[in-house]
Amino acid sequence: xxxxxxxxxxxxxxxxxxxxxxxxxxxxxxxxxxxxxxxxxxxxxxxxxxxxxxxxxxxxxxxxxxxxxxxxxxxxxxxxxxxxxxxxxxxxxxxxxxxxxxxxxxxxxxxxxxxxxxxxxxxxxxxxxxxxxxxxxx
Amino acid sequence: xxxxxxxxxxxxxxxxxxxxxxxxxxxxxxxxxxxxxxxxxxxxxxxxxxxxxxxxxxxxxxxxxxxxxxxxxxxxxxxxxxxxxxxxxxxxxxxxxxxxxxxxxxxxxxxxxxxxxxxxxxxxxxxxxxxxxxxxxxxxxxxxxxxxxxxxxxxxxxxxxxxxxxxxxxxxxxxxxxxxxxxxxxxxxxxxxxxxxxxxxxxxxxxxxxxxxxxxxxxxxxxxxxxxxxxxxxxxxxxxxxxxxxxxxxxxxxxxxxxxxxxxxxxxxxxxxxxxxxxxxxxxxxxxxxxxxxxxxxxxxxxxxxxxxxxxxxxxxxxxxxxxxxxxxxxxxxxxxxxxxxxxxxxxxxxxxxxxxxxxxxxxxxxxxxxxxxxxxxxxxxxxxxxxxxxxxxxxxxxxxxxxxxxxxxxxxxxxxxxxxxxxxxxxxxxxxxxxxxxxxxxxxxxxxxxxxxxxxxxxxxxxxxxxxxxxxxxxxxxxxxxxxxxxxxxxxxxxxxxxxxxxxxxxxxxxxxxxxxxxxxxxxxxxxxxxxxxxxxxxxxxxxxxxxxxxxxxxxxxxxxxxxxxxxxxxxxxxxxxxxxxxxxxxxxxxxxxxxxxxxxxxxxxxxxxxxxxxxxxxxxxxxxxxxxxxxxxxxxxxxxxxxxxxxxxxxxxxxxxxxxxxxxxxxxxxxxxxxxxxxxxxxxxxxxxxxxxxxxxxxxxxxxxxxxxxxxxxxxxxxxxxxxxx
Numbered sequence: 001x002x003x004x005x006x007x008x009x010x011x012x013x014x015x016x017x018x019x020x021x022x023x024x025x026x027x028x029x030x031x032x033x034x035x036x037x038x039x040x041x042x043x044x045x046x047x048x049x050x051x052x053x054x055x056x057x058x059x060x061x062x063x064x065x066x067x068x069x070x071x072x073x074x075x076x077x078x079x080x081x082x083x084x085x086x087x088x089x090x091x092x093x094x095x096x097x098x099x100x101x102x103x104x105x106x107x108x109x110x111x112x113x114x115x116x117x118x119x120x121x122x123x124x125x126x127x128x129x130x131x132x133x134x135x136x137x138x
Numbered sequence: 139x140x141x142x143x144x145x146x147x148x149x150x151x152x153x154x155x156x157x158x159x160x161x162x163x164x165x166x167x168x169x170x171x172x173x174x175x176x177x178x179x180x181x182x183x184x185x186x187x188x189x190x191x192x193x194x195x196x197x198x199x200x201x202x203x204x205x206x207x208x209x210x211x212x213x214x215x216x217x218x219x220x221x222x223x224x225x226x227x228x229x230x231x232x233x234x235x236x237x238x239x240x241x242x243x244x245x246x247x248x249x250x251x252x253x254x255x256x257x258x259x260x261x262x263x264x265x266x267x268x269x270x271x272x273x274x275x276x277x278x279x280x281x282x283x284x285x286x287x288x289x290x291x292x293x294x295x296x297x298x299x300x301x302x303x304x305x306x307x308x309x310x311x312x313x314x315x316x317x318x319x320x321x322x323x324x325x326x327x328x329x330x331x332x333x334x335x336x337x338x339x340x341x342x343x344x345x346x347x348x349x350x351x352x353x354x355x356x357x358x359x360x361x362x363x364x365x366x367x368x369x370x371x372x373x374x375x376x377x378x379x380x381x382x383x384x385x386x387x388x389x390x391x392x393x394x395x396x397x398x399x400x401x402x403x404x405x406x407x408x409x410x411x412x413x414x415x416x417x418x419x420x421x422x423x424x425x426x427x428x429x430x431x432x433x434x435x436x437x438x439x440x441x442x443x444x445x446x447x448x449x450x451x452x453x454x455x456x457x458x459x460x461x462x463x464x465x466x467x468x469x470x471x472x473x474x475x476x477x478x479x480x481x482x483x484x485x486x487x488x489x490x491x492x493x494x495x496x497x498x499x500x501x502x503x504x505x506x507x508x509x510x511x512x513x514x515x516x517x518x519x520x521x522x523x524x525x526x527x528x529x530x531x532x533x534x535x536x537x538x539x540x541x542x543x544x545x546x547x548x549x550x551x552x553x554x555x556x557x558x559x560x561x562x563x564x565x566x567x568x569x570x571x572x573x574x575x576x577x578x579x580x581x582x583x584x585x586x587x588x589x590x591x592x593x594x595x596x597x598x599x600x601x602x603x604x605x606x607x608x609x610x611x612x613x614x615x616x617x618x619x620x621x622x623x624x625x626x627x628x629x630x631x632x633x634x635x636x637x638x639x640x641x642x643x644x645x646x647x648x649x650x651x652x653x654x655x656x657x658x659x660x661x662x663x664x665x666x667x668x669x670x671x672x673x674x675x676x677x678x679x680x681x682x683x684x685x686x687x688x689x690x691x692x693x694x695x696x697x698x699x700x701x702x703x704x705x706x707x708x709x710x711x712x713x714x715x716x717x718x719x720x721x722x723x724x725x726x727x728x729x730x731x732x733x734x735x736x737x738x739x740x741x742x743x744x745x746x747x748x749x750x751x752x753x754x755x756x757x758x759x760x761x762x763x764x765x766x767x768x769x770x771x772x773x774x775x776x777x778x779x780x781x782x783x784x785x786x787x788x789x790x791x792x793x794x795x796x797x798x799x800x801x802x803x804x805x806x807x808x809x810x811x812x813x814x815x816x817x818x819x820x821x822x823x824x825x826x827x828x829x830x831x832x833x834x835x836x837x838x839x840x841x842x843x844x845x846x847x848x849x850x851x852x853x854x855x856x857x858x859x860x861x862x863x864x865x866x
Contacts, residue, residue, distance in 0.1 A: 043866035
């Protein structure tokens, strides 16, 4: 009996383990590690080109990016070929659920920081004090 | 051949210390396994963490660890006994205890004792999953194993190549005094040559570092050297007086630029003789610290002022001269006292050394906001780890909470250390221990082979990471070796256990990275800006209390706040110096380390002048001065207050040129007013004390004004906008 899903599509949603040297690792562990590494690289690039100043609170952006990257990387799953029973890596196309999840997280994060940026005045907080120069100088 | 064998026997200190650690580690494991005690790695921890450079330091740390463990045992059993079934009450009480320990740990008195009291309590509470049946057993085993580790390492340190701290104490005291003598000479040269440009050299920082080192070495030497213990009170007096000397030399320097236009030889006729006498005293003290008898005794000399020359000076110059004279008098008194103190310590005094129980000066109640911040950080770590354990159950289970809190406490003591930098040493330590655990240990049989492996592994870690800068790598290497190998009599090997422990360690470090942002950003430039804001907020408050007409005995809360802010203000330049040195000028371009150092030095002057003014304001002032000068002083004070309020938001709010013009106009106006007031004062027949207090206050106004202009000048050269920019 199937309740809206075929047996194949249900199985495809279940992540399989990564095998390194015969030892099985949870896929989320590997995905989150790679996600953090990818986020660290992105953060380094954003710092290098001074783009991080457009975020209100970069540590939270780091966390959000790590979640997004981990979600994306998690879609690169190991599947066991039915024919050969040998583990192979395949880069899946995103399933609808995953795509919506990632987009939701990304959009919420972007919206959150954009709103905060607008509300708090963002990196230009220090400029507000500038007007005092005139009053004080006088 | 014999010479070659002899050369081989001459081992370096580094090798000897590594052998001691390796040997002690092998012995504690041997005893614990022989006695079939549970958790032998707790004894190994004690060896790993109390093994320091000298016997005294190790014994002292061992004593603190043991007492901390005992206190933690009692605290843990009490908390569990009070709330055996109430999870949240248990956590709340534990949080209060950990918060208290964290506050005390970040202070200067026995920080290691409080650190151990905190993390051992967490270990005992969580290791047995808070089950009352097992808690007592865990507490006893922890105390037993810690005692074993301390006892074994202490015996090894005492009997095998013992290293007394006495020599280090003598060397540090000589180095400190030589530095202070050098500082005195440079200040004297500055005064006589009249080149008053602000020097960027961090002499003050060097003095501060050596003072901290002397304090630590002294406490260790008292433990391992009887001859130091005998004169410990005199040594502590020497430490206090050296601190006072550093402060007086700092004050003296800040008062020097005011003397630029004065002919000091006319105003202070015996200045040269006084300075030479001070120089000779410092040289004699240095000589005694080097173990040689003094060549001459002290001469009695007092700095005199030519009153006729003084009378023709403008009032602010008179005030500057009076301030300088005060500091030179302080130096005279301090050098005399230090001379006698060192004479007693080194046994050159004709009278036998009497134990002097002089008490350290009381600085009043000090509440440090940074220590409160450390409490928030540690408690956030404890609670997050606890909730993760309860709701997610990460690798390591309750061990996750224990390790997160222990490392969180350690990191709270060094907020400047970047937590992310722990990933690599933690991971490599786990890999090293994992290789031994998976590939070596299964092939060993009997304690001879196991003991040899323990000795070699420990020796390698202690030898490779022997420098003080490698302390984190050394601690991680030794601790994770003990945790991952998990040596017991019924040894089992499990790859998943190794992977789980490694994952737990990495997750703990990740959690610490997150909590390092609580409550403030750990980025050095952000921390610098935060402390700078606090500096000016406090300075602003203190300025508001400087009103001449203010009744100092009126409000208790304000008085308490004044003391608190004053203490914090004096400490802030030191903290700013530490954070300033950590700033990465590649990510924050537009400033150099020298600029930051100069800014910090100027802030120290500003803090000292503010403190001087606060003290001077507490002296009774003549009614006449208060009445006549109230409005002018008020205008000056409000101007400075407004400036401090603005600087708390933006350090480049006003250019130094505009500021100098404004302040000079204010001071010139005040000068004219003072002339008129003093004419009136001649009729009123005021006492000498009234005049002295008044000039002290005037010197403060002038000095603070100069420091404020100096800050505006230095702040203009720094690109603060880049420092404020948000970055990852």
